[in-house]
Amino acid sequence: MDERGLHRLIGTIIDPERLDDDCAVIPCGDRLMVASTDMLHETTDFPAGMTDWQIGWMATAVTLSDVASMGAAPGEVLLAVGLDRPERLSGIMEGARDCCTRFGAELVGGDLDAHRELTIVSTGLGLVAPEHLVRRRGARPGDVIAVTGPLGEAEAALAGYDRHRRELLEPQPRVREGQALGRAGVSAMMDISDGLVLSLHDLLAVNDCGFSVDTARLPLPAGVPEDEGRELALYGGGDFELLFTAPPDILPVPGVEARVIGEVIPERTVLADGEPLERRGYLHEWKG
Known part of the structure; x- marks a missing residue:
């Protein structure tokens, strides 16, 4: 079974229309908030030879891309890092911060724990006027x-x-x-x-x-x-x-x-x- 098949299973538990887009859409005053989260693992998502800075950049970029796909302006990014070696954290966080800065978002927090394999979960929020949502x-x-x-x-x-x-x-x-x-x-x-x-x-x-x-x-x-x-x-x-x-x-x-x-x-x-x-x-x- 692939991930699209499992999406159909999730659609029997929550509103299946929630799964149609790259982001969840949430009312937020006179605008709409879009929210996306992505999980990346070292062995499957980060090609060999990447620096820790590049890993932090990529983990952030994939989520900002989802926000962009809805026509939204990026706002905040949260990064949860399952860290295999403590010395890697600085480079990862600097890469994530630099990606946020480059594309108009802000890195505002997240979570940290110990993992055998480096695993990063990035969550991005954005805002868009209802008439401009795609x-x-x-x-x-x-x-x-x-x-x-x-x-x-x-x-x-x-x-x-x-x-x-x-x-x-x-x-x-x-x-x-x-x-x-x-x-x-x-x-x-x-x-x-x-x-x-x-x-x-x-x-x-x-x-x-x-x-x-x-x-x-x-x-x-x-x-x-x-x-x-x-x-x-x-x-x-x-x-x-x-x-x-x-x-x-x-x-x-x-x-x-x-x-x-x-x-x-x-x-x-x-x-x-x-x-x-x-x-x-x-x-x-x-x-x-």
Whole structure:
């Protein structure tokens, strides 16, 4: 079973609509608070060779990316660290603080205990006006599909293309772009940390329409042979770009570099160049 399957189990215990988006949405005066939490483990989430500063940065960036995907401005970040060695804490916290500072958030606290394996849980809060909130649900036939930057770069680094090491180890959440897209009125949005194709299937699960991608329009990782780059762009994880749908007439959005890669279609399917795309990407799985 994979994590999406377990989400369905959770949906029998709490309101399943709470699971549709990258963040929980909570009323907060005349605005909405969005809240996200992410758990990362050393052996599965932090590539070999990362500094402790980079680990703290990444743990924070993944959560800020979720906040960005809702069109929200980041506010506070909490970091819970299951620490294997005490001497690592300073670098981790400095990396988290620096990521917060870079993207307009504040590191305000968290928790600390001893673990055999370094484990970090980051929780991010943001605020957004109700009219600018963007959910995964809302795509409509005739909308275009677009992404905010190159795809497959993080996976290319894991495959040995060292020019993309920074994209892998120090991801840049699209906080400014997410807010601009929300104000512009995009119809649906999410971040694509688990890969483009898996993200399109996630959109498929909550929308009454489908998604058709033209692979010739994908922004591929530089310095990678085209066929390999296309595979990485479709299925590679760790990019933290934003995937969104929008009426064609609102693009381009000022200040946002985005590439149109396809269109929303009436049929509930995910296609690439007219052929169905299997549901594949970065998934946590349990055997047995």
